[in-house]
Amino acid sequence: MARLYMLLFLIQVVLAACALIGCLSAEDGATRALPRIAWVLIILVFPLVGSIAWFVAGRPAPADGPQKGWLAGGGTGPRRPAAPDDDPEFLKSIDERSHRDDAALFQRWEDDLRRREDELRHREGDPPREGDRPEV
Incomplete structure (x- = not known):
C-alpha cells in the first residue's frame, strides 16, 4: 500500500511540475480564465487540483490550424530564428x-x-x- 501512495505522490509532483512549467512559460495575457500569477498560486497551493485545472481551463488557447508538435510552437506571429547563425x-x-x-x-x-x-x-x-x- 505504501508503494501505491508513493507512486501517486510522484505522479502528483510530476503533474504539478509540468503544470507550473507550462504556466510560467506561457506568454503574458495568453492564459485563459485567470492571470498567470493566480494560476501559479493555485498550482502551488493545490498541486493536484490546481494542475488539473490548469490543463483543463488555464492553458493558452491553441492557435488556428493543426498543431505540428510541441517543438513547432503555436504562435501566430512571425517565427524568430532559433540562433543568430x-x-x-x-x-x-x-x-x-x-x-x-x-x-x-x-x-x-x-x-x-x-x-x-x-x-x-x-x-x-x-x-x-x-x-x-x-x-x-
Whole structure:
C-alpha cells in the first residue's frame, strides 16, 4: 500500500511540475480564465487540483490550424530564428562587415607598400650624404 501512495505522490509532483512549467512559460495575457500569477498560486497551493485545472481551463488557447508538435510552437506571429547563425539578416551583416574590414586592411597594406617603395626610391635616387654610411 505504501508503494501505491508513493507512486501517486510522484505522479502528483510530476503533474504539478509540468503544470507550473507550462504556466510560467506561457506568454503574458495568453492564459485563459485567470492571470498567470493566480494560476501559479493555485498550482502551488493545490498541486493536484490546481494542475488539473490548469490543463483543463488555464492553458493558452491553441492557435488556428493543426498543431505540428510541441517543438513547432503555436504562435501566430512571425517565427524568430532559433540562433543568430540561422538569421539571414545577421549573416548578411557579418558578411558585409567582413568585406568592409578586408577592404580596409587591403587598403592599409597597399598604402604601406607604396610608402616603402617611395622610401626605397628616395634612398636609391639621392646621393649619399656626409653623415650617411655607404651600404655594402
